[in-house]
Amino acid sequence: MPPVPSGLRWIAPCGVALLLVGVAAGIAQSPAGAPPADVKQLYDTSCANCHGTDGRGHGPAADALTPRPRDFTRGTYKFRSTASGSLPSDDDLYRSIAHGLPGTSMLGWKGILDDGQTRALVVYVKQFSPRFATEGATPVTATPALPSSPASIEKGRAAYETLACGACHGDGGAGVDAIAMGLKDDWGNDAHAPNLTEPWSFRGGRTAADIYMRLKSGINGTPMPSFGDTAKDEDLWHVANYVVSLARKPVWEMTADELRSHYARQAEADAASPVQRGRSLVATMACGHCHTPADREGRALPGLEFAGGVKMRLVVWGDVVSANLTSDNETGLGRASDSDIKRAFTHGIKRDGSRMLPFPMGWPAYAHLTPQDQDALVAYLRTLPPVKNQIPPPVRPGVFAYLTSKFQMLIGGKDFPIVIYAGNAGSAGTPGPGQAPARR
Amino acid sequence: MKRILKWVVLAVVVLAACGFVGYLYFVPPLMSTAPEEFINGEAAMAPPVDRIPDPAVRALAERGRYVLLTTDCTGCHVTPGPQGPLPDMYLAGGRKFVTAAHGTVVSRNLTPDAETGLARRTDDDVKRVLRSGVYPDGRTISHTAMPWAQFSNWSDEDLHAVVVYLRHITPVRHEIPPPASGGSEAIVPNTIEVVYGADAGKR
Numbered sequence: 126m127p128p129v130p131s132g133l134r135w136i137a138p139c140g141v142a143l144l145l146v147g148v149a150a151g152i153a154q155s156p157a158g159a160p161p162a163d164v165k166q167l168y169d170t171s172c173a174n175c176h177g178t179d180g181r182g183h184g185p186a187a188d189a190l191t192p193r194p195r196d197f198t199r200g201t202y203k204f205r206s207t208a209s210g211s212l213p214s215d216d217d218l219y220r221s222i223a224h225g226l227p228g229t230s231m232l233g234w235k236g237i238l239d240d241g242q243t244r245a246l247v248v249y250v251k252q253f254s255p256r257f258a259t260e261g262a263t264p265v266t267a268t269p270a271l272p273s274s275p276a277s278i279e280k281g282r283a284a285y286e287t288l289a290c291g292a293c294h295g296d297g298g299a300g301v302d303a304i305a306m307g308l309k310d311d312w313g314n315d316a317h318a319p320n321l322t323e324p325w326s327f328r329g330g331r332t333a334a335d336i337y338m339r340l341k342s343g344i345n346g347t348p349m350p351s352f353g354d355t356a357k358d359e360d361l362w363h364v365a366n367y368v369v370s371l372a373r374k375p376v377w378e379m380t381a382d383e384l385r386s387h388y389a390r391q392a393e394a395d396a397a398s399p400v401q402r403g404r405s406l407v408a409t410m411a412c413g414h415c416h417t418p419a420d421r422e423g424r425a426l427p428g429l430e431f432a433g434g435v436k437m438r439l440v441v442w443g444d445v446v447s448a449n450l451t452s453d454n455e456t457g458l459g460r461a462s463d464s465d466i467k468r469a470f471t472h473g474i475k476r477d478g479s480r481m482l483p484f485p486m487g488w489p490a491y492a493h494l495t496p497q498d499q500d501a502l503v504a505y506l507r508t509l510p511p512v513k514n515q516i517p518p519p520v521r522p523g524v525f526a527y528l529t530s531k532f533q534m535l536i537g538g539k540d541f542p543i544v545i546y547a548g549n550a551g552s553a554g555t556p557g558p559g560q561a562p563a564r565r
Numbered sequence: 566m567k568r569i570l571k572w573v574v575l576a577v578v579v580l581a582a583c584g585f586v587g588y589l590y591f592v593p594p595l596m597s598t599a600p601e602e603f604i605n606g607e608a609a610m611a612p613p614v615d616r617i618p619d620p621a622v623r624a625l626a627e628r629g630r631y632v633l634l635t636t637d638c639t640g641c642h643v644t645p646g647p648q649g650p651l652p653d654m655y656l657a658g659g660r661k662f663v664t665a666a667h668g669t670v671v672s673r674n675l676t677p678d679a680e681t682g683l684a685r686r687t688d689d690d691v692k693r694v695l696r697s698g699v700y701p702d703g704r705t706i707s708h709t710a711m712p713w714a715q716f717s718n719w720s721d722e723d724l725h726a727v728v729v730y731l732r733h734i735t736p737v738r739h740e741i742p743p744p745a746s747g748g749s750e751a752i753v754p755n756t757i758e759v760v761y762g763a764d765a766g767k768r
């Protein structure tokens with residue numbers, strides 16, 4: 126062992142002592158139940174992108190999400206083991222954070238966050254609503270489970286009809302277009318009536334016990350009531366067993382033949398409800414990414430959904446502004462024919478015959494939509510409420526500016542970026558917070 | 566006579582130069598290419614699924630290919646080259662986005678390459694990015710550069726089909742730098758983001 130210089134001999138014991146003091150201080154500072162000091166930072170980095178730093182459920186990424194992120198300030202929570210209208214228990218909140226809500230953007234944080242961090246977030250999320258200071262959570266007591274059997278499932282099917290579950294969930298749980306029915310939740314958003322044959326997307330879990338609890342406690346803030354007082358408790362277990370029995374095979378378990386007939390059936394269903402299919406296409410193809418103007422953080426400007434107006438500078442080609450896709454007659458697609466709209470998004474040819482570049486508008490990709498899906502997309506665009514937002518025509522750079530930048534690009538190898546501007550470049554202007562241009 | 570000839574030659578040269586400049590300006594590149602060429606090029610880039618031996622996986626991948634193809638994933642995830650996207654670098658990433666709110670990100674390599682691509686990620690990792698915009702280590706992803714908030718609306722089944730297809734495209738070695746800080750405000754004020762055209766990845 127090499128000799129240790131005398132001046133350094135004290136360093137190791139001092140380090141150990143300091144460490145011990147530090148650990149002791151750490152224990153003293155965080156008694157059980159109190160959030161560690163860094164929980165705000167944890168919330169802001171992990172949760173605020175969707176739920177917002179103020180907990181109002183309107184973080185920068187919230188606008189495109191279905192369902193919308195929870196607004197913590199109201200204290201209204203959907204998935205609970207407590208009485209209808211009551212606050213959730215800590216364990217309910219813990220479960221939502223740790224295991225997520227299937228079928229939504231709320232992921233299970235277990236494995237990313239440890240138990241202590243999750244518990245700290247439960248406490249932190251509760252402080253957004255004053256209700257938690259004055260009210261308690263009233264737990265619901267579940268009766269012992271009734272095992273599933275053909276008899277129980279049959280009783281459940283009868284109760285499903287008596288309780289009129291099919292009004293929102295469809296006959297045999299096959300689902301309905303809740304948006305077309307005009308079902309809204311307490312936040313004013315379109316409600317979702319899940320297809321009961323697809324249990325992998327049940328937010329609150331897919332077991333009979335989970336489904337029993339949804340029936341018993343209801344889903345606060347949504348049209349789904351509690352049946353705790355209106356139905357016999359044993360019937361709730363029978364309905365739960367019935368709903369479990371409705372499950373179809375998911376695609377990841379199907380054989381090739383089953384997949385073929387599944388996709389054929391799906392195409393048939395899509396053809397029967399083109400607006401619903403079109404809505405789903407427009408949402409997932411990210412049309413709003415460029416056709417809904419946004420602020421710097423990417424938060425959609427209120428009242429301008431699909432109204433266009435996002436300005437992009439493509440240096441050598443000039444400035445282009447995204448089109449107004451709403452059904453406004455003067456400034457939107459109101460007077461465009463179906464084939465005009467399809468020619469634009471599949472071939473990049475505008476109504477005046479001029480051409481679009483193959484980017485940023487990805488028409489070379491959208492051209493591969495089946496004719497049926499193209500029709501569905503148009504059918505949905507027709508339903509967008511009109512917003513008056515006149516879009517300025519593209520502006521080419523001057524001859525000199527064009528040639529200089531072209532020269533720099535070709536000879537100098539300069540990388541001219543595409544610049545995407547915040548705000549609305551259309552005639553409706555950029556509304557301030559809280560104000561929206563009038564819909565007509 | 567010689568003098569007149571000189572003037573005529575000069576006039577022709579000047580006219581030709583003006584014509585060339587005018588052509589460059591009024592008929593910009595890409596506009597002289599028929600739309601069908603772009604459309605066919607788009608489909609030609611996406612590998613067909615007919616070499617997948619398992620028929621069930623093939624049917625799923627076919628659905629995933631349709632979803633991917635019609636969502637314009639190529640717009641950001643095909644490696645950019647000096648003359649536009651490089652078809653043999655299909656979904657190999659490398660386009661740089663400097664966003665206002667989330668720093669600098671580079672489109673990821675989505676090919677199943679063992680060291681630089683998605684072979685390093687589980688299905689759940691990939692789905693979590695597309696559904697929730699969260700990396701395996703818990704960091705959140707800018708939704709202005711990567712529209713994951715929109716893709717979150719894919720059904721669980723379509724999401725699964727997309728991942729199955731991504732597992733069967735051609736692996737390409739292309740290392741993508743990790744996200745970095747630094748916003749677009751310094752480059753151009755009042756922007757959501759600035760998107761570069763050069764490959765920021767390493768081959």
